Amino acid sequence: MTFSPRPVPPNGARDLSRYPNVxxxxxxxxxxxxARTFLRVASVRLGRxxxxxxxxxxxxxxLARLWASWGIESYGxxxxxxxxxxxxxxxxxxxxxxxxxxxxxxxxxxxRRVELAVVPLDSLGYLVTTDSLVEFFHDAWKSLAxxxxxxxxxxxxxxxxxxxxxxxxxxxxxxxxGSARVRWRSVGRPWGSPxxxxxxxxxxxxxxxxxxxxxxxxxxxxxxxxxxxxxxxxRVGGFEExxxxxxxxxxxxxxxxxxLASLGGVxxxxxxxxxxx
Ligand SMILES: C[S@@+](CC[C@H](N)C(=O)[O-])C[C@H]1O[C@@H](n2cnc3c(N)ncnc32)[C@H](O)[C@@H]1O
Numbered sequence: 001m002t003f004s005p006r007p008v009p010p011n012g013a014r015d016l017s018r019y020p021n022v023x024x025x026x027x028x029x030x031x032x033x034x035a036r037t038f039l040r041v042a043s044v045r046l047g048r049x050x051x052x053x054x055x056x057x058x059x060x061x062x063l064a065r066l067w068a069s070w071g072i073e074s075y076g077x078x079x080x081x082x083x084x085x086x087x088x089x090x091x092x093x094x095x096x097x098x099x100x101x102x103x104x105x106x107x108x109x110x111x112r113r114v115e116l117a118v119v120p121l122d123s124l125g126y127l128v129t130t131d132s133l134v135e136f137f138h139d140a141w142k143s144l145a146x147x148x149x150x151x152x153x154x155x156x157x158x159x160x161x162x163x164x165x166x167x168x169x170x171x172x173x174x175x176x177x178g179s180a181r182v183r184w185r186s187v188g189r190p191w192g193s194p195x196x197x198x199x200x201x202x203x204x205x206x207x208x209x210x211x212x213x214x215x216x217x218x219x220x221x222x223x224x225x226x227x228x229x230x231x232x233x234x235r236v237g238g239f240e241e242x243x244x245x246x247x248x249x250x251x252x253x254x255x256x257x258x259x260l261a262s263l264g265g266v267x268x269x270x271x272x273x274x275x276x277x
């Protein structure tokens with residue numbers, strides 16, 4: 001049962017999830033630092049650089065494409081057929097076509113085990129029930145080689161009181177002309193256990209001489225605390241201790257992130273990782 005009504009799309013809005021090219025334009029910043037950060041935290045636990053990696057919830061596969069260009073055997077998995085098609089087109093042979101897999105984070109299998117599995121940009125939050133999270137951690141465990149690393153960028157919320165509000169807004173320039181205004185925000189009251197709430201993404205595309213277009217999506221998004229996530233994964237089993245970092249891999253600034261000594265009160269966007277036993 002939901003206690004917060006589903007947000008209504010603006011008139012004439014198109015479904016953003018069906019336009020991976022618009023999504024890519026909205027998130028078109030340089031992802032190199034983020035891709036390197038995931039490799040670096042994996043290397044610390046593995047004792048060497050990972051030789052294979054998968055981007056889970058890959059969209060058009062920005063991280064998997066970068067890893068492949070650095071010589072890592074790379075895979076991507078997403079439930080959207082159009083995103084997987086675009087990933088294949090954009091990787092121009094640097095990633096073999098059959099390394100892009102259409103599948104669901106709640107039930108997936110890779111052609112072979114990898115040394116690093118990454119869920120970037122808060123995408124773990126699309127899994128909003130305990131069952132779907134448990135299924136995900138089971139299948140992530142099965143996808144990893146012994147000692148392999150699972151790393152996620154996720155926003156951690158306070159265990160009690162209202163979840164942190166999500167309010168992100170930025171503008172991108174389009175080529176050859178035009179601009180897009182991107183807004184991502186949480187809406188309404190949370191519900192359920194673990195808590196979840198509506199998250200709305202909106203992209204307004206303006207190209208001179210054309211009518212402006214609105215792309216929009218809303219999905220329930222997980223609002224979990226670090227303690228709840230840690231105990232859930234401990235219950236699933238098969239992983240070493242959860243490590244939490246001082247920031248997310250996708251941070252805007254170029255500072256190095258460090259492992260935190262304790263989880264006490266940690267909230268906000270964080271990189272978290274586990275090592276498969
Ligand atoms: C925030 S986007 C991230 C895309 C890309 N990894 C990036 O970093 O730009 C989240 C992606 O997760 C995918 N996704 C959401 N729920 C999923 C699920 N249950 N199984 C597989 N993919 C899912 C969406 O289709 C979308 O492409």
